[in-house]
Amino acid sequence: MTDTHPASPASQSGGGPSPSLENLLHETRAFPPSEEFAAQANATADLYTAAREDRLGFWAEQANTLLTWKTPFTETLDWSGAPVARWFADGTLNAAYNAVDRHVEAGHGDRVAFHFEGEPGDTRTVTYADLQREVSKAANALTELGVRTGDRVVVYMPMLIESVVAMLACARIGAPHSVVFGGFSADALRSRIADAEAKLVITADGGYRKGAPSALKPAVDAALAGEGAGTVEKVLVVRRTEQDVDWTDGRDVWWHDAVDGASDQHEPVWVEAEHPLFILYTSGTTGKPKGILHTTGGYLTQTAYTHKNVFDLKPESDVYWCSADIGWVTGHSYIVYGPLTNGATQVLYEGTPDTPHKGRWWELVEKYKVSIFYTAPTAIRACMKWGDDIPAGFDLSSLRLLGSVGEPINPEAWMWYREHIGGGQAPIVDTWWQTETGAIMISPLPGVTATKPGSAQVPLPGIAADVVDDEANVVPNGSGGYLVLSEPWPSMLRGIWGDLERYKETYWSRYEGLYFAGDGAKKDDDGDIWLLGRVDDVMNVSGHRLSTTEIESALVSNDIVAEAAVVGAADETTGQAVVAFVILRGEHADRAATDDGAAEVQTELRNHVAKEIGPIAKPKRILVVPELPKTRSGKIMRRLLRDIAEDRQVGDATTLADSTVMDKIAAGLKAPA
Ligand code: 6R9
Numbered sequence: 297m298t299d300t301h302p303a304s305p306a307s308q309s310g311g312g313p314s315p316s317l318e319n320l321l322h323e324t325r326a327f328p329p330s331e332e333f334a335a336q337a338n339a340t341a342d343l344y345t346a347a348r349e350d351r352l353g354f355w356a357e358q359a360n361t362l363l364t365w366k367t368p369f370t371e372t373l374d375w376s377g378a379p380v381a382r383w384f385a386d387g388t389l390n391a392a393y394n395a396v397d398r399h400v401e402a403g404h405g406d407r408v409a410f411h412f413e414g415e416p417g418d419t420r421t422v423t424y425a426d427l428q429r430e431v432s433k434a435a436n437a438l439t440e441l442g443v444r445t446g447d448r449v450v451v452y453m454p455m456l457i458e459s460v461v462a463m464l465a466c467a468r469i470g471a472p473h474s475v476v477f478g479g480f481s482a483d484a485l486r487s488r489i490a491d492a493e494a495k496l497v498i499t500a501d502g503g504y505r506k507g508a509p510s511a512l513k514p515a516v517d518a519a520l521a522g523e524g525a526g527t528v529e530k531v532l533v534v535r536r537t538e539q540d541v542d543w544t545d546g547r548d549v550w551w552h553d554a555v556d557g558a559s560d561q562h563e564p565v566w567v568e569a570e571h572p573l574f575i576l577y578t579s580g581t582t583g584k585p586k587g588i589l590h591t592t593g594g595y596l597t598q599t600a601y602t603h604k605n606v607f608d609l610k611p612e613s614d615v616y617w618c619s620a621d622i623g624w625v626t627g628h629s630y631i632v633y634g635p636l637t638n639g640a641t642q643v644l645y646e647g648t649p650d651t652p653h654k655g656r657w658w659e660l661v662e663k664y665k666v667s668i669f670y671t672a673p674t675a676i677r678a679c680m681k682w683g684d685d686i687p688a689g690f691d692l693s694s695l696r697l698l699g700s701v702g703e704p705i706n707p708e709a710w711m712w713y714r715e716h717i718g719g720g721q722a723p724i725v726d727t728w729w730q731t732e733t734g735a736i737m738i739s740p741l742p743g744v745t746a747t748k749p750g751s752a753q754v755p756l757p758g759i760a761a762d763v764v765d766d767e768a769n770v771v772p773n774g775s776g777g778y779l780v781l782s783e784p785w786p787s788m789l790r791g792i793w794g795d796l797e798r799y800k801e802t803y804w805s806r807y808e809g810l811y812f813a814g815d816g817a818k819k820d821d822d823g824d825i826w827l828l829g830r831v832d833d834v835m836n837v838s839g840h841r842l843s844t845t846e847i848e849s850a851l852v853s854n855d856i857v858a859e860a861a862v863v864g865a866a867d868e869t870t871g872q873a874v875v876a877f878v879i880l881r882g883e884h885a886d887r888a889a890t891d892d893g894a895a896e897v898q899t900e901l902r903n904h905v906a907k908e909i910g911p912i913a914k915p916k917r918i919l920v921v922p923e924l925p926k927t928r929s930g931k932i933m934r935r936l937l938r939d940i941a942e943d944r945q946v947g948d949a950t951t952l953a954d955s956t957v958m959d960k961i962a963a964g965l966k967a968p969a
């Protein structure tokens with residue numbers, strides 16, 4: 297989630313083994329909360345009791361105390377249309393009003409909402425009163441550009457204040473946003489625009505990355521020239537890098553022209569609790585990304601509730617920093633909606649952790665006295681590799697709580713985070729959740745739970761999660777199985793945009809009445825949950841979900857490739873790394889016969905994947921092979937390829953249609969890059 301690109305130092309490590317199940321189960325350390333922390337913590341053990349006694353009453357109370365409603369709701373949950381839930385459905389509210397205006401009305405207009413730090417070192421301080429004016433102006437500008445309640449707006453931006461303003465302006469007028477990560481390619485952008493039939497795209501000329509301006513507008517131009525993007529009427533462009541941009545008159549509008557002069561008075565559009573707030577695309581097991589749909593009231597309730605209790609936020613005194621990009625769900629829930637709804641003061645940083653030096657993050661923690669920091673295991677492992685002396689060079693004593701998200705955190709990284717960033721004191725919350733769940737589901741409660749390195753541990757109060765076997769039986773402590781969610785929760789997805797069947801099929805068909813998360817998990821002797829990674833064809837690279845199928849189809853769309861199989865191989869830094877096995881087309885088959893030729897093929901195909909999907913999807917290794925291992929029914933046995941990719945003895949190959957294939961592959965393999 298730290299937006300680590302494969303080209304960054306974070307991913308240039310060798311592929312060492314990640315923690316195995318055995319490893320994890322030998323982990324027995326536990327760190328009870330200090331008395332001082334527990335005494336001041338927002339969360340207490342009573343939350344569990346209250347939620348257990350009256351789950352729906354508990355959520356109704358959260359919704360009523362954490363949010364401001366225009367009209368109160370009378371029914372908490374309507375599950376009669378399962379698996380599509382309706383929470384607080386007859387209440388009305390506005391997400392931007394909850395995130396911004398009401399704090400100004402309560403007398404906190406002077407409170408800093410964001411300390412923005414650009415990668416080149418430029419800074420900007422934005423108070424809640426500033427944010428209210430900016431969001432109101434942008435909402436008026438969007439309306440002026442023809443955007444109406446219900447229209448979809450695509451946001452394709454770097455990490456800027458305007459990105460947050462754009463999302464909130466959409467929320468203010470009830471136009472669902474679809475944020476597309478700025479690292480995605482023109483084609484990925486095009487397919488998302490087409491799927492959502494977006495009316496407007498908000499973008500920037502570019503942003504700063506790794507010390508240089510990186511253009512965004514050309515990808516928008518290319519996307520809009522492609523098929524299916526004809527619904528877009530206007531493109532609103534923020535000037536950030538002052539790079540030259542191509543301009544389409546009548547379509548393209550500068551943000552400063554449209555927004556700066558607009559009125560800063562705007563009446564929010566009060567929407568029903570189930571009004572769509574946003575769509576966010578995520579990789580599934582097929583090539584087509586899923587547009588995960590979230591609505592307003594339940595989503596805001598759970599993001600605010602989790603942000604308050606899991607991060608122990610004290611809005612008057614804390615400085616909170618989540619290093620995610622707004623293009624991922626973590627940026628939506630824990631930069632925009634959760635923290636702002638709670639009136640938090642945040643750091644928003646545009647760039648990469650190692651620009652201009654590898655201590656940049658810690659420098660920012662020192663500068664802004666960050667007290668709560670939320671990042672991903674892949675970033676922690678990269679920092680570990682850069683050396684202990686780097687964080688040691690900064691004053692990190694302001695940090696009082698640390699969070700982790702995106703993938704399982706191995707105990708070594710957890711311990712390093714605790715010692716070298718948290719000063720051996722700060723509780724660590726390892727938070728399990730998904731784009732689909734909208735907000736944190738499984739996590740220790742700081743001040744309550746004794747934390748264990750590597751375990752997300754317990755479902756939050758109000759959440760029902762468990763581990764089941766193939767037949768849906770709850771497994772006993774000490775056993776493993778699949779993670780499921782057994783009761784609807786407020787911030788759950790309301791479906792896949794335009795494809796209700798796929799929603800049912802993907803999450804609700806594996807087990808009757810249970811949400812299937814797609815993660816393997818294990819319960820230890822105390823009943824605490826340890827997440828073990830995906831059980832489907834979804835890889836997790838640096839906390840980003842990538843689909844094997846999507847990368848395979850990108851590879852075979854290149855003329856020289858006949859067939860491709862992609863696996864996620866354990867990687868010391870990025871958790872998993874993309875390894876591709878390709879069969880070249882006849883006339884190109886010889887090209888990989890020499891070392892130089894193989895290197896050239898690799899470069900060509902890696903760049904091709906970057907162009908088709910985005911740099912984050914670039915395979916780390918591409919192995920040219922004569923054949924792929926397939927079952928009799930034609931399914932590629934990725935398990936065997938993973939054995940090769942992880943340099944292991946190849947496992948049981950008896951179900952292969954041709955049992956000699958693995959020998960042929962091994963014999964013909966070119967040395968890995
Ligand atoms: C928030 C986010 C979701 C997948 C999820 C799981 C993995 C996330 C985790 C974790 C172990 C954690 N995951 N947090 N695994 N421990 N604390 O990352 O959403 O991008 O949709 O990914 O990430 O595999 O299923 P998303």
